[in-house]
Amino acid sequence: MGRIRVGISGWSYPHWRGDFYPTGLRQRDELAYAGERFGTIEVNGSFYSLQRPSSYATWRAAVPDDVPLAVKGGRFVTHLKKLRDVETPLANFFASGVLALGEQLGPVLWQLPETLAFDRDRMATFFDLLPRSHRDVAALAARHDDKLADDRALITTDLDRPVQHVLEFRHRSFCEQDALDLLREHDVGCVVADTAGRWPQAEAVTSDVVYVRLHGDRELYRSGYTPSALDRWAEKCRAWAAAGDVYVYFDNDGEGHAPRDALALQTRLER
Template sequence: MGEIRVGISGWTYAGWRGDFYPSGLPQRQELAYAAERMGSVEINGSFYSLQRPTSYASWREQTPDDFVFAVKGGRFVTHMLRLRDVETPLANFFASGLLALGPKLGPVLWQLPERLEYDPDVLAAFFGQLPRTIGELAALARRHDAKVPDERALTTAPRGLASRRVRHALEFRSPSFCTDEAFALLREHDVACVVADTAGRFPMAEAVTSDLVYVRLHGDQELYTSGYGDAALDRWADKCRGWAEEADVVVYFDNDALGFAPHDALRLIERLDPLTR
């Protein structure tokens, strides 16, 4: 059986205070509180801007030894450059501090905009630039430019981790990706196809294209706002058990607007216990 981890997309939400987070819990303790109850969290601030090594190091220190972070790739690469001419921006992203996560660095998520359609040449070129080990990540990071000053760049692989694998996942939102050709390209480059539940707004593909299945649950009735009922969570638990027969599975709840995400994550964990972490 593969490993199953269930968590949330982000953890700093004012509306969760006094609900998921107990009243009076200091904000600086929220990550630790969530990490005690879940096996993984998706860092999504990295999508909006380059973070700092000190931030990644702090997040690592606040979580248990067996915890794993997924890191969302920068929108400058995916939404502004649209995967083209991204060698230096990729170097900047990886130099910004991911290496400070050490053994807690999990998969890197690349979310594409809705209007970015499938182009095999662009996609293959992008996949070919992605680092597949911590050592490759560090080597790419050393090619950063002045957008990440030397004094705040992290470009050295942690000791003993250079050969550790780095996995990648692609969340597309254009139906043009839902073809056998596109799925074959993801398999060729060992990139996980994200299973994204978006209340029907965007396509949901369940193709297994790697030994990782990456699931993002944005809401099944209303995007970002609806919670998952018992029947829905039962179905997702069954899917996770099936995928785990051939792959590792990570699941992140992103229905955060009304505070359902952490509660739904815990309810799914209950259904998957003892398989999940």
């Protein structure tokens, strides 16, 4: 049986202050507060811009040693380049500090835009570029260009641990068997995304990691999960754990539901 970890997607939300975060808690202490309460945290600032090694190191130090930090891949790769000609952008992304997470590096999430349909050749080429170990990350990171200054790059590691990748798609063509088979061939996890029906939800297990993102089941990013809905997700998670490790992230942060729902699901899974 794999391990089930539950957490939140991001942690720096002003409207959580005085609600999930106690009044008076310093902003720089919010990640530590969340890390003490959840089994994992998803870093999503990395999607919007290249971060710094010092930031990744700070995040790692803020959470307990047994709390992995998943990292969301950069939108420059997925949304602007749409996965074409991305070897250098990937090198820049991985050189920006991902290795500073060390043994606490969780799965790397690649989220595709809803306009990007499945193309076998494009996806296979992209999957072949993905580093599969910390040493592979370092080798790829060393090929970064001058968009990332040397003093902002981290390209060395003493670890040789595996690196897992997962794909969150938003075009229905990825639900076809050919697409799912390609994910299996490349050992890339299929993200189970609950999006209030806006985008397709595939529950295929395509690697030894099952990655779940709960964006809201009735209203995207805003609605909370009812007790019965959380019961159903707990049952699903227990079943998926037979195939490998399960990571669940709540992204319904609009009304502050994410941390409360994450705690409620975590409690169910601990029974």
